[in-house]
Amino acid sequence: MTDSKEGGAQKDEPTLDELRQRIDSIDESIHRHLIERSEIVQALIAVKRTHKPGAAFRPGREMDMMRRLVGRHRGILPITTVEHLWREIIATFTHMQAPYDVIVEPGVELRDVARFYFGFTVGFKEAADSADVIEQVRAGDGAALGLVANQSDAKSAWWVPLSKDGVQIIGRLPVIKQAGRPVDLDTFVLSMPLMDTTVPDMRLVALCAPHEEGVQDAVNRIGGQLISCVMEEGHCECLVAVPFSVADVEVEGLTRSPSNPMVIRGVVGGYWTPIALSAAE
Numbered sequence: 001m002t003d004s005k006e007g008g009a010q011k012d013e014p015t016l017d018e019l020r021q022r023i024d025s026i027d028e029s030i031h032r033h034l035i036e037r038s039e040i041v042q043a044l045i046a047v048k049r050t051h052k053p054g055a056a057f058r059p060g061r062e063m064d065m066m067r068r069l070v071g072r073h074r075g076i077l078p079i080t081t082v083e084h085l086w087r088e089i090i091a092t093f094t095h096m097q098a099p100y101d102v103i104v105e106p107g108v109e110l111r112d113v114a115r116f117y118f119g120f121t122v123g124f125k126e127a128a129d130s131a132d133v134i135e136q137v138r139a140g141d142g143a144a145l146g147l148v149a150n151q152s153d154a155k156s157a158w159w160v161p162l163s164k165d166g167v168q169i170i171g172r173l174p175v176i177k178q179a180g181r182p183v184d185l186d187t188f189v190l191s192m193p194l195m196d197t198t199v200p201d202m203r204l205v206a207l208c209a210p211h212e213e214g215v216q217d218a219v220n221r222i223g224g225q226l227i228s229c230v231m232e233e234g235h236c237e238c239l240v241a242v243p244f245s246v247a248d249v250e251v252e253g254l255t256r257s258p259s260n261p262m263v264i265r266g267v268v269g270g271y272w273t274p275i276a277l278s279a280a281e
């Protein structure tokens with residue numbers, strides 16, 4: 001139905017009906033392209049040999065797509081709206097190849113993160129706590145991703161049971177860092193080992209130190225960042241991010257600090273550095 005009486009186009013300005021026709025034509029084209037995109041899924045399954053549940057995730061490829069998306073964006077449409085649309089598409093396409101659930105710690109903030117980054121096609125489950133998230137991801141055997149918030153006042157060193165052969169960290173959210181953006185909770189994504197061969201920017205190492213003093217400086221000296229530190233039974237459990245460019249020997253050097261010799265528990269995953277943008281105008 002048209003409503004040519006609404007609004008009052010000046011001479012040479014397009015009418016409301018003309019503008020709506022342009023919107024309809026764009027919407028149709030987006031929809032046709034989505035249908036065409038979905039027709040590629042069968043071929044993707046065959047080429048990637050995605051026969052194991054969850055074997056479809058390719059976080060390195062997704063990050064590359066997001067960097068290009070941010071690079072070409074312009075105009076007044078908020079970039080996080082575009083990010084959310086693409087996340088719904090990519091998460092659904094991954095699910096179409098191999099179904100999976102997203103398991104989260106309790107709370108509305110993490111529910112928002114799950115919905116923003118994994119949409120509504122993917123199954124959603126709330127776990128009792130971070131240990132239960134890890135257990136459910138392990139039990140899912142590739143058909144489950146977990147979300148755990150990185151809180152500065154973490155009560156437990158939840159990352160200690162992670163390992164590079166078992167449940168591990170495969171990403172960090174939000175992908176786009178922008179002041180004032182919606183859904184900006186610092187969150188780690190957990191998974192069983194992926195078939196992805198791309199190397200993330202940062203690797204995550206679990207360390208154990210007699211005390212907290214000096215850990216931050218020692219980690220900073222090798223170019224790393226102390227992400228979290230929790231006192232447990234008279235020692236300090238630390239989660240540290242180190243760029244992949246930093247050699248193993250430098251990380252091992254942390255064990256030789258005379259004032260606070262650390263024990264390296266192991267690599268517990270990695271993540272791609274979020275895309276930092278200035279605040280939206």
Ligand SMILES: O=C(O)C(=O)C[C@]1(C(=O)O)C=C[C@@H](O)C=C1
Nearest residue numbers: 056057058059061062090093094
């Ligand atoms: O490129 C792939 O391997 C895909 O499966 C496609 C796709 C997408 O929908 O764009 C889906 C899942 C992957 O994590 C990355 C990208």
